[in-house]
Amino acid sequence: xxxxxxxxxxLFIRGAHSTLAISGVGTGRQNSLLKLSAGCSSxxxxxxxxxxxxxxxxxxxxxxxxxxxxxxxxSITSALDNTLASDPTAVIFGEDVAFGGVFRCTVGLRDKYGxxxxxxxxxxxxGIVGFxxxxxxxGATAIAEIQFADYxxxxxxxxxxxxxxxxxxxxxxxxxxxxxxxxPWGCVGHGxxxxxxxxxxxxxxxxxxxxxxxxxxxxxxxxxxxxxxxxNPCLFFEPKILYRAAVEQVPVDSYTIPLSQAEVLQExxxxxxxxxxxxxxxxxxxxxxxxxxxxxxxxxxxxxxxxPWDTETVCKSVVKTGRLLxxxxxxxxxGFAAEISSTVQEECFLNLEAPIARVCGYDTPFPHIFxxxxxxxxxxxxxxxxxxxxx
Amino acid sequence: xxxxxxxxxxxxxxxxSKETVLNFYQKMTLxxxxxxxxxxxxxxxxxxxxxxxxxxxxxxxxxxxxxxSNDLVFxxxxxxxxxxxxxxxxxLFMAQCYANADDLGKGRQMPVxxxxxxxxxxxxxxxxATQIPQAAGAAYALKRENMNRAVICYFGEGAAxxxxxxxxxxxxxxxxxxxxxxxxxxxxxxxxxxNEQYRGDGIAARGPGYGMLxxxxxxxxxxxxxxxxxEARRRAVAENQPFLIEAMTYRIGHHSTSDDSSAYRSVDEVxxxxxxxxxxxxxxxxxxxxxxxxEDDERSWRKQSRKTVMEAFERAERRxxxxxxxLFTDVYQEMVPRLAxxxxxxxxxxxxxxxxxxxxxYEK
Numbered sequence: 001x002x003x004x005x006x007x008x009x010x011l012f013i014r015g016a017h018s019t020l021a022i023s024g025v026g027t028g029r030q031n032s033l034l035k036l037s038a039g040c041s042s043x044x045x046x047x048x049x050x051x052x053x054x055x056x057x058x059x060x061x062x063x064x065x066x067x068x069x070x071x072x073x074x075s076i077t078s079a080l081d082n083t084l085a086s087d088p089t090a091v092i093f094g095e096d097v098a099f100g101g102v103f104r105c106t107v108g109l110r111d112k113y114g115x116x117x118x119x120x121x122x123x124x125x126x127g128i129v130g131f132x133x134x135x136x137x138x139g140a141t142a143i144a145e146i147q148f149a150d151y152x153x154x155x156x157x158x159x160x161x162x163x164x165x166x167x168x169x170x171x172x173x174x175x176x177x178x179x180x181x182x183x184p185w186g187c188v189g190h191g192x193x194x195x196x197x198x199x200x201x202x203x204x205x206x207x208x209x210x211x212x213x214x215x216x217x218x219x220x221x222x223x224x225x226x227x228x229x230x231x232n233p234c235l236f237f238e239p240k241i242l243y244r245a246a247v248e249q250v251p252v253d254s255y256t257i258p259l260s261q262a263e264v265l266q267e268x269x270x271x272x273x274x275x276x277x278x279x280x281x282x283x284x285x286x287x288x289x290x291x292x293x294x295x296x297x298x299x300x301x302x303x304x305x306x307x308p309w310d311t312e313t314v315c316k317s318v319v320k321t322g323r324l325l326x327x328x329x330x331x332x333x334x335g336f337a338a339e340i341s342s343t344v345q346e347e348c349f350l351n352l353e354a355p356i357a358r359v360c361g362y363d364t365p366f367p368h369i370f371x372x373x374x375x376x377x378x379x380x381x382x383x384x385x386x387x388x389x390x391x
Numbered sequence: 392x393x394x395x396x397x398x399x400x401x402x403x404x405x406x407x408s409k410e411t412v413l414n415f416y417q418k419m420t421l422x423x424x425x426x427x428x429x430x431x432x433x434x435x436x437x438x439x440x441x442x443x444x445x446x447x448x449x450x451x452x453x454x455x456x457x458x459x460s461n462d463l464v465f466x467x468x469x470x471x472x473x474x475x476x477x478x479x480x481x482x483l484f485m486a487q488c489y490a491n492a493d494d495l496g497k498g499r500q501m502p503v504x505x506x507x508x509x510x511x512x513x514x515x516x517x518x519x520a521t522q523i524p525q526a527a528g529a530a531y532a533l534k535r536e537n538m539n540r541a542v543i544c545y546f547g548e549g550a551a552x553x554x555x556x557x558x559x560x561x562x563x564x565x566x567x568x569x570x571x572x573x574x575x576x577x578x579x580x581x582x583x584x585x586n587e588q589y590r591g592d593g594i595a596a597r598g599p600g601y602g603m604l605x606x607x608x609x610x611x612x613x614x615x616x617x618x619x620x621x622e623a624r625r626r627a628v629a630e631n632q633p634f635l636i637e638a639m640t641y642r643i644g645h646h647s648t649s650d651d652s653s654a655y656r657s658v659d660e661v662x663x664x665x666x667x668x669x670x671x672x673x674x675x676x677x678x679x680x681x682x683x684x685x686e687d688d689e690r691s692w693r694k695q696s697r698k699t700v701m702e703a704f705e706r707a708e709r710r711x712x713x714x715x716x717x718l719f720t721d722v723y724q725e726m727v728p729r730l731a732x733x734x735x736x737x738x739x740x741x742x743x744x745x746x747x748x749x750x751x752x753y754e755k
Binding site for chain 2: 096098099122123125126190191192194332362363364370374377380383
């Protein structure tokens, strides 16, 4: 089988199993124009290297009622479905959401709830967010979709100057707390400059909004429902590489997972690892590698909410372990690890056995063909742990 | 031309030479062939992504032919035919799609994000409509340069909804820029049809709102596109004002390899445009009516163009990827110390962990 792509890279192809071939003029559908020549096949297999992580589902839980197997985009659909069912003011809008969205997060919702509640907007991010702010301020539960986080920047003015400041500037007369903005986020194997970005650091610098990033379908649904319920404007970034690759048992009914609460995924005594989103799955593997190869016991923390972030859980852990490694795909300079590092050294200075390490993307735009070298993979994290332990 | 390739109004026939018209046809069909091969190659996992130009070849070739070779082009992402018309070699199209060591862009961008300084085609970026105000600025600078150069700026009817479009239109008019705005109205922005994109009379009707002369043309009539662009260019440079051309066409292909358009439109609708109103077919009718192109010509051209595309394809596929040190260059014009340190740390890391990195695929 020639199609040796990793599942992670595959997800980017919507409708991957469709055989519809639009062939252009004249000749109609043709048998494959391409035959693989013998020499190329081994090179190609090497080209499609495996994804840099393995999704690790959490153990199934009955805490929230009956569950169903869902991937990440299905867990989002489920959260939106629950919301539209219970909240008559809720509306979902953005580019291409009507037919189900480019990542299928809104499939079926328009048919189920009506075209006045799930609708396409013109192609204009500043308009989508501005419209959302107004709808929220007027009392509707507004759920806006930005097609890729890389395209959120035309809306930056509306988010930073308007949404974030609405309540404060009006003396609490007005607010847009009913607004939630969702956007696909993070690297995907071949997304390059404009389909891979992790812009949380830009928004972390903006008091008045909340920024939330889930690591899994179960977390995503609960956190998204919390964002929607929260009376502050929220940005919800969805790791696109997990849309299909992450599958686990997810409760069918509504449930919430608290915002601004980091989660300790595994306890350890020697070193604290902090990450969010896709990178959590890298960190879990790194923790195993550290245990097996170095005898180092790592505590893994999923930050979950970037703003306002849970300093208490992180500091408590660093007081215990004395070492901290933070990792994110976004470029290291001014990335969110810098904020965590700065706060932790203020709070835990005398507890630190080694300088705080940041294993992050380089200070370049996100490259296409160099992605395997760019990302903060498990080997870079493992190596940083080695150096910290030996400091 | 009508749909059968017959000239409707002889006074509007640009009366291009046989050589020119054959070149139009060959460029459009070569583009179509390249599209089909590269689309297929993505389905096979050989390149990561692709966007076809099916149905819009007339807008590319007609407009490109009406420009001077040193006019500056700002595109969106569905204008590969403009670059092809100007002579961008197949090897370099392929190199960009494969992100190999021959790519002028050094392997940094997704496929179809072409750029070529020598051919005056500014490198494509994914965000929509960002090129529109940039084109206005470029046109202003060229006006001051006083070399009779124009700028053309392509975008789709969806991108025209962005705030940047409003900015670009207004700036170009108030600042009197020699600029042609060329809107490819192809019916869809991914799944969003035009009736969800705007309620006014398309994009052309917006021009007068900015004080811009505007025209709507049949985008699948390569001669109409040529005529409109030629006149717009002449006046843009002579009068230092922008012109808006809205070319009505149809996106026959999916938005990209990440899209399956059967989810939001019928195959019948697509087949209608493919069979009844295709720029390549219409030009072919014109040519055969004049005895300029026979069935034999068609067969041998198809065979030859497929062969040249396949050869370029195979060469590109075998080529190594660029040296990973190119990850770090061109962030600024000069290398900055912090980034140099990061580069050193990556290379040290790779030395130690080399079996975990696909180094064999890259130049050393």
